[in-house]
Amino acid sequence: MNNILDCSFAEFQSSIQELGESPFRADQIWQWIWQKRCADFSEMTNISKGLREKLGSIYSLHRPVVQVVKKSRDGTIKFLLRLEDGELIETVLIPEKDHYTQCISSQVGCALGCSFCSTAQMGLKRNMSSGEILGQVLVGLNYLDREKSSLPLRNIVYMGMGEPLLNWPRVRQSLEVLRDPRGLNFSYRRVTLSTVGIPGKLEEFAATGLASLAVSLHAPDQELRSRIMPKASALVSVDQLIDILTSLPLRPRQRITVEYVLIGGVNDEIKQARELNRLLSHLKAKINLIALNPAPEIDYLRPDQERILAFERYLWDKGQTVHLRKGKGCDIEAACGQLRKHSRKNEAGGQEPF
Ligand code: SF4
Known part of the structure; x- marks a missing residue:
């Protein structure tokens, strides 16, 4: 059925x-x-x-079942959800000043194997359906209602498990329902799709105008990117990716978000900030810096705070718009894939669907 x-x-x-x-x-x-x-x-x-x-x-009418809810000291709420076939995925509600942002998954696992990501270690199990993707938003909304939250859910980011453009037909359908005034009624400004950059699909996505775009760059040159994101960088070189991004049609005040996870001793030197600034010099972009959320299964470290601030300051001084995102939910394994990694498929239990 x-x-x-x-x-x-x-x-x-x-x-x-x-x-x-x-x-x-x-x-x-x-x-x-x-x-x-x-x-x-x-x-x-x-x-x-x-x-x-x-x-x-x-x-x-099946919604994902909440298997585990973890609430961080900083207010971040992470859900481990069980899908109809028993697969487990994650979604996170992140508190901001006056609203929540929900980070949602688009695949069970991921095929791209980025070396700093816990989800990568699962490999790809399968694509999620449009209903499974949107079911996460229903769970988030119902949870906030049940908790009588004073903060509304305002933003949705496709930054959880999986590469959304490798599940494009279903992700596209989910974006259409999110946007539809008869559906969940989120404007494109409130929805962001984050991708490593899949040529062909990137242009198709941008042409729909259904959501804002964030690109996971994480390295300013091809050599370093292929070390930390080997499969993603084999699909498109850094220079080709920047060319594609520069050619995308943007709305008058729209800017592409460039995501950069700072990894201690790997991509956090001023030399790399300089290359990043040069690379983005002709792109309408803003930069999201986030320090790595360390996990036992990942061989990398979070950089010292001093290095993080120096990297950020360099880019500001060069006229870039930089947002240093606070790593949230570190005490509840809130980074992508960490909670799923420590739970098992078909684990007994689960709560009522929210
Ligand atoms: S960072 Fe994103 S694209 Fe890379 S392995 Fe993790 S989920 Fe996949």
Whole structure:
């Protein structure tokens, strides 16, 4: 049975028409699913019992089940979620000054093997469906409602497990539902897709205008990038990547976010800050620096605070816009893949779906 969360609106609308219902019913049901976040067709009180029963015979309505919730001292909340087939994925709610940002996963594991990433060690298990991707957002929203949070969920970032552009058709569909006013109704400014840069898919994604773009660069030259991100850098060289990014159509005030994880003794020298500044000199970009969140399974260290600040200062002095992100949730294994790594598939338990 198809999970209704996996349908695009167009597919669902034509299925409603095949049932002899007016298109207006599709809008109503879509709002029940995404805005009222109902967990069962029986909750759709303004839909006839007959239609609810028909829907229940055609579709399931399955959301990821919360297996573990961990709350950090800094307010970061991490969820380990169990999918219908027992696979485990992660999503994180990150508190900001006046809102939460949710980091969501797009694949179970990842094929790209970046050397500083815990998810990489799982390899790729499978792509996530659009409904599984969006199910994380439903879990996040329901959790905040249940906790009566004073901070709303405002931003979504595709920066969790997996490379979103290697699961592009399903990620695209999830972005469409996120954006749809009948769906989850997030504007493109509130949604960011983070990618290592997959040629072809990058241009396709940018042409949709469905979300802002962040690129995981992490090294200013091909030699270093191929050492720490061997598979990603084999797909596109640093220079080719910058050429593609420079050619993308951007909105008037839009800038591409360039992500740079600072790894102690690897990519955190001023020499590399200088190369990074040169590389980005013609790109409408802002730089997100984040110090590595160390983990036992990763051979790298977080740089000293002094080095982090010196790197940031150099780039500011050269006129770059730099945001030094605070590493959050270090006490709850909040970096991508860390919590999943220490849990097992099909582990018994799990809580009620939020
Ligand atoms: S950093 Fe991102 S692309 Fe690289 S292995 Fe981890 S999840 Fe995959």
